[in-house]
Amino acid sequence: MRHLEQELDNLRQDLIKMWRLVITQVTNTGDSILTFDKDLAMQVSMREKKVDAYELKNDSNCENIIALYQPVAIDLRFVLAALKINSNLERIADFAYGISRILIANPSMILDAELITETNLRGMIEQVNKMMYQGLDAFENEKSEFAAAIFSEDYIVDEINNNAPRIIANYIQKNPDRAFECLHLMSTFRKMERIGDHCSNIAEEIFFYIDAKVLKHSPKK
Amino acid sequence: MLIIDAKNVDFYYSDFHALKNINIEVEKNKVIALIGPSGCGKSTFLRLLNRMNDLIDGTRMTGSILVEGENIYAPNVRVDELRKKVGMVFQKPNPFPKTIFENVAYGLRVNGNTDNTFIEERVIESIKSAALWDEVKDKLNKSAFALSGGQQQRLCIARALAISPKVVLMDEPASALDPISTAKIEELIYELKKDYTIVIVTHNMQQASRVSDKTGYFYLGELVEFDDTTKIFTNPKEYSTQNYITGRFG
Amino acid sequence: MKTTKKQETNTNFGSSQFIPPVAGGVSGSSSSYSSKRWSQAIAFTIFKLMSYAVVAILVLILGFIVSKGFQVISWDFLTKSPEEGMTKGGIYPAIVGTLYLVLGSSLFSFPIGIMSGIYMNEYATGNKIAAFIRIMTNNLSAVPSVVFGLFGMALFVNVMGFGDSIIAGSLTLGLLSLPLVIRTTEESLKAIDFSYREGSLALGATKLQTIWKVIMPMAFPNIITGLILSIGRVSGETAPILFTVAAYFLPKLPTSIFDQVMALPYHLYVITTSGTNIEISRGIAYGTALVLIFIVLLVNVIATILRDYFSRKVKM
The missing domain is CATH 1.10.3720.10 (MetI-like)
Structure with missing residues (x-):
């Protein structure tokens, strides 16, 4: 294997490791919120540092490859995509961390099971988890068609997120004493929705890397 | 208007089919880079443009190459007139054993210019265009061999510019030079683009990407891909091109 | 000539340090080196003598002609x-x-x-x-x-x-x-x-x-x-x-x-x-x-x- 290929492969491996870690963060966060598992939330919070370390490492790897090897064509697209996927993953991990912090800061918080069912929080969490896996799958197998699914998944996430405020507002009217927990729930929805957006961004980068197509800021079907 | 228009060019060295159906259109005031592995035909094609291959016995060409709309392989074409229009700079700096001034004046003199004031003007102008004036203005009557390799190469460019060509062909002009001299030549190419059309053959892909507007990739005598340089270096159409420019060749 | 020889000797020391300290390996390499050096020295001595011989013959002829002919030149x-x-x-x-x-x-x-x-x-x-x-x-x-x-x-x-x-x-x-x-x-x-x-x-x-x-x-x-x-x-x-x-x-x-x-x-x-x-x-x-x-x-x-x-x- 040539030197550049070796470096690119190292970058790929590190990015995949980070990706797996971030997926674990997201799924653990989802599980902890659904089961009010504070220990799991604590675990997520503690692993956040590790994600940050990966981000720094991947950043400097990308910088070095560009400076030392001046990659072109697919190599260049790979490095550029890796650079952006790296920062998207870091943002995703941040949101997961934020959600876990809510749980840790409010150890006594209990959400009404009925409300969770009505807002379809579980559905949203499952959808986001799925998108995370799809992105990694597409990247590892260099199949842009795998990434294409993410765009439609994101519509489902958006829809759940759009319906949530109304349901939560109704609930608060009926149960004004639960308003505090409800605001936290709303914030969790917002964060999950943002994770979904970042998954879409990652899908765009995968398209750019594999097919050299720029899908940014254009309507996707 | 197209300044160079090569149509269905095939070229043979005796039995060896060196170029296969090459079609290239070059617009005015553009820099065209030709890349490809050794022996792919890129230099051969370059030398067809000023009929330098005429010097080699047993070669044969079919198809047509139009420079400014005229077929340069038509029977009535005078080769020395063509070479005034299409200048050339070679891989190794090859200044003549003459003074710096006479090196640049040479092309004018052999083409029958005797007006010394005109020659002097042209020489100074050409040396300035080749970004060499400040370095040689005090030693125009010194031997060209006293210059450094990079300066010699710029002198050769000045020499080519003196006879006011329309197209300047460069055959790996920086391959024998150090990085600083190479950078100067590359800067110069960018400057010269305003007044000339430049076709450059290079082994250095970074050089091709830095200096050129369009890039042609030759492989085994075929022009595999010819497109905007940005396209070639970010998203080449052909798999073979991508393998070559990313260094996964062979 | 002398400096070249010195350098060669130095490189020998340098390279022998890289050879693992197995007794046979070290002595084998140094003996083959010294035989190489000897054959080289002998060859160049012969070349040198031959070229000196040519010069000597030339000097002899010229000296002979000059010594015999010089007295008649006027x-x-x-x-x-x-x-x-x-x-x-x-x-x-x-x-x-x-x-x-x-x-x-x-x-x-x-x-x-x-x-x-x-x-x-x-x-x-x-x-x-x-x-x-x-x-x-x-x-x-x-x-x-x-x-x-x-x-x-x-x-x-x-x-x-x-x-x-x-x-x-x-x-x-x-x-x-x-x-x-x-x-x-x-x-x-x-x-x-x-x-x-x-x-x-x-x-x-x-x-x-x-x-x-x-x-x-x-x-x-x-x-x-x-x-x-x-x-x-x-x-x-x-x-x-x-x-x-x-x-x-x-x-x-x-x-x-x-x-x-x-x-x-x-x-x-x-x-x-x-x-x-x-x-x-x-x-x-x-x-x-x-x-x-x-x-x-x-x-x-x-x-x-x-x-x-x-x-x-x-x-x-």
Whole structure:
């Protein structure tokens, strides 16, 4: 294997490791919120540092490859995509961390099971988890068609997120004493929705890397 | 208007089919880079443009190459007139054993210019265009061999510019030079683009990407891909091109 | 020499440190190294001795001639004609005759030789005619000089009717030196990088302009060397002039190119083999040899000076 290929492969491996870690963060966060598992939330919070370390490492790897090897064509697209996927993953991990912090800061918080069912929080969490896996799958197998699914998944996430405020507002009217927990729930929805957006961004980068197509800021079907 | 228009060019060295159906259109005031592995035909094609291959016995060409709309392989074409229009700079700096001034004046003199004031003007102008004036203005009557390799190469460019060509062909002009001299030549190419059309053959892909507007990739005598340089270096159409420019060749 | 050896020894120490400390490995490598070094030292000593031997022989010959010939050299010897059956007097007519022959043969062989050299290297590259000329030229240079003499006599003396004359001798000597002139011209031109020709042609110059203005000035220093060497050869030849120009004894100077002349090599031959009194003439013979050697030497010195001058002019 040539030197550049070796470096690119190292970058790929590190990015995949980070990706797996971030997926674990997201799924653990989802599980902890659904089961009010504070220990799991604590675990997520503690692993956040590790994600940050990966981000720094991947950043400097990308910088070095560009400076030392001046990659072109697919190599260049790979490095550029890796650079952006790296920062998207870091943002995703941040949101997961934020959600876990809510749980840790409010150890006594209990959400009404009925409300969770009505807002379809579980559905949203499952959808986001799925998108995370799809992105990694597409990247590892260099199949842009795998990434294409993410765009439609994101519509489902958006829809759940759009319906949530109304349901939560109704609930608060009926149960004004639960308003505090409800605001936290709303914030969790917002964060999950943002994770979904970042998954879409990652899908765009995968398209750019594999097919050299720029899908940014254009309507996707 | 197209300044160079090569149509269905095939070229043979005796039995060896060196170029296969090459079609290239070059617009005015553009820099065209030709890349490809050794022996792919890129230099051969370059030398067809000023009929330098005429010097080699047993070669044969079919198809047509139009420079400014005229077929340069038509029977009535005078080769020395063509070479005034299409200048050339070679891989190794090859200044003549003459003074710096006479090196640049040479092309004018052999083409029958005797007006010394005109020659002097042209020489100074050409040396300035080749970004060499400040370095040689005090030693125009010194031997060209006293210059450094990079300066010699710029002198050769000045020499080519003196006879006011329309197209300047460069055959790996920086391959024998150090990085600083190479950078100067590359800067110069960018400057010269305003007044000339430049076709450059290079082994250095970074050089091709830095200096050129369009890039042609030759492989085994075929022009595999010819497109905007940005396209070639970010998203080449052909798999073979991508393998070559990313260094996964062979 | 010494420093080189020292460096080699140093590298040996350096490399032996890399070899793992297995006893056999270390001793094996150092013994093979020392045997290598010995064979190298012996070989170079032999080469050195051989080249010294060549110089020694040359010094011996020159010393012999100089010591024997020096005493007869005088102003009179150089400026007077031979007297009393070539046992007394000088060798002036022979010196003049040799100079005439050198000049005459050069006038004939230089233009023809240089032009054919140019033709062969610049115009007829790789074609069959050039290959044929090249083979013929090589054959010509292998022909013994006495055969040239015979041919010269047949063609120039008899058929063309020049008789025994400067022109017949010059043409014969010219023929003799022609292959050398052609070869040196061709080789000198071949040594000029093709890129200079391309550079000139690419500027719209014609082939003739390219040769005349770029290639010849660069090749000239080397061509000069070849020309001078051919002069050296011509001035020392005896056989070709034997039947075409040389006079056994001719105390007066020639008045036209159709006159016979004396020449140094032939004069030397005559007085050592068939003079009126060989014993007495021996001193004159050594003097003649010394003058001949001196002329050849002078020609070589001039050649070197000219070559340096022209190569400096090219490089400036």
